[in-house]
Amino acid sequence: MLHRLNAQLERLHTHPFYAGRLPREVTSTAEFAQHVPLMSRAQLVAEMAKPGYGAFAPAPSAPPVRVHLTPMGASLVPILHSAADLRTIEAACGQHLDACGIGPGDVCMVTFGYHLFVAGLFYQSQMEARGVACIPHGPGETERAAQVARQCGVTVLAGNPSHALKLIEAGCPIPRVFFAGGEAFSGNAELYARVRAAMPHTLLIDSYSLSECLPVARTFPGGDSPGVHVFDELLYAEVIDPDSGEVLPDGERGELVLTHLKKELQPLVRYRTGDLTVLERTPPVHGRTVALPRVVFGRVDSMVKVKGVKVYPSELKTVLLGVPGATGAYRLVLSRKAHGGDHLTLLVEGAPTDLHTVAERFKRQTLIHADAIETVEKLDGAALVEDNRRETA
Incomplete structure (x- = not known):
């Protein structure tokens, strides 16, 4: 991980937003935490509100090819992706799809939203990049969605778990793999049990992402640890005490902090997500060793x-x-x-x-x-x- 952090520090030490804030190199992750300042959501919102996106203005050599707008407080903040950013995301997700046995011949129905909600297009693009036929249905209209799923032979389903249960009741074929998101899933024992009963032989995948950090973590098949594993080829994850900002030992609950390792546009370094979680190290699961066993279970608020x-x-x-x-x-x-x-x-x-x-x-x-x-x-x-x-x- 250290070499990935140093490669990103070398790339970003002259970046307009980070110039003067970042060392070019660190000798340990402890030194990284000591010498690299935390970044708040308010800083991101303020910078993106400036003309031309301020210090995050794209270079002519790497223009944005996709712009998501995500609500942050009273603002709609643009989230920028270059062509290289999208290919990086698709490659990481493609490895996960391979691990799940998903590929050409599968048919995926996406029932996440597409309007100001990144998940719909996110799942569609990664499936299509791996040769999977994709139905961009979106949420709601349960009866029609179930009919379309039967008609098209859906084998993979991506959506809200509660809605997925309604789809199964309406006659949607039981998928071979189900990607859950939009609500607590593996951390909600009652809901997870209901989905498992409705899809007894389905591979159930929990996921966690932020619009500004996409993707963060997923269930990887074959692991013994509950929860999700971080895509640590894309992100360096820390958990800090929200009050002091000090990095906490593994296993202690605190605020998740993320650093992009490959993002070309709008790279975030030690970004405070505001989400409460617990971080643990595990034996490699498809190459990933950083787990969030309880995913996230709250927000940093008035402690x-x-x-x-x-x-x-x-x-x-x-x-x-x-x-x-x-x-x-x-x-x-x-x-x-x-x-x-x-x-x-x-x-x-x-x-x-x-x-x-x-x-x-x-x-x-x-x-x-x-x-x-x-x-x-x-x-x-x-x-x-x-x-x-x-x-x-």
């Missing part, structure tokens, strides 16, 4: 410290995935105990009956236990945290 532990409110959504009776809405209520220390109550909207499972998941996710878990019919407002500790201190 609160509870019982000495950092808790990110959005990570709690995974605690309620697939819990019968729970709507998915929740709130963390913090107060002080009479004799000091934090008292933590998790309010859960709906009528879940298995609070024991909720308690176990909560402790596994946050590394602390909830003093109380209470159910409410309806939570008022959208706040994820109610911190009363100052009032009771």
Whole structure:
């Protein structure tokens, strides 16, 4: 990995955006983290809003051939790809398709969206580059999609897992391979079990990507590790403490940071994704050794410290995935105990009956236990945290 990082540093040390920020070479990944600054989404948004895309203006020798527009806050940010960028993506994805046994003779139906959502065209282009017949159907119109899938003999399906279940119910042929995206999949045990029951012999592929970093990671067949493996020929992945910016040891949850290793246009270096994850090293799986065993399970948001532990409110959504009776809405209520220390109550909207499972998941996710878990019919407002500790201190 070090030689790939150094090759990118050599390419980018005179880049208009990175000039004066990057060393030409580092002797270790620790030195890379020490001497290369983190980059925020706000920096990317601000630069792309400048005339001609500011410091990310394409050189005449490498014009963009595809421009995606992705929502970032109140902005629609252009994401630029040169012809070389697209070929690099197709080559990496092509290796994954080979590993999945997908090639000429297969028929793929893409039910991801195409309008301001990169996944539709992303899957279509990689399939076509590998000689796979592709049906760019898009989401919705379940009955028609199932009919088209039967008519055309679909063998590969790419789309939202919940929609895929509806397609199977409507008579879509059970695919040999299913690419899932758009919602938590391998991290949602209940949804994953439903898809597995509907597609008992299908190769199920979970995936994680960002419009600005495409692709990031996928399930690679044959590996023992759950979750997804990073395309580490394209990206260098780190996990940092969102508060301090320090790189965390493998196995600790934190914010995913990505560095492009080959991107020609709009290359990102130590880019803060805002996504919470855990990173682990594994034996090689089709050449990849960096895994995100739980994919991503939340966003870096208004972190609160509870019982000495950092808790990110959005990570709690995974605690309620697939819990019968729970709507998915929740709130963390913090107060002080009479004799000091934090008292933590998790309010859960709906009528879940298995609070024991909720308690176990909560402790596994946050590394602390909830003093109380209470159910409410309806939570008022959208706040994820109610911190009363100052009032009771």
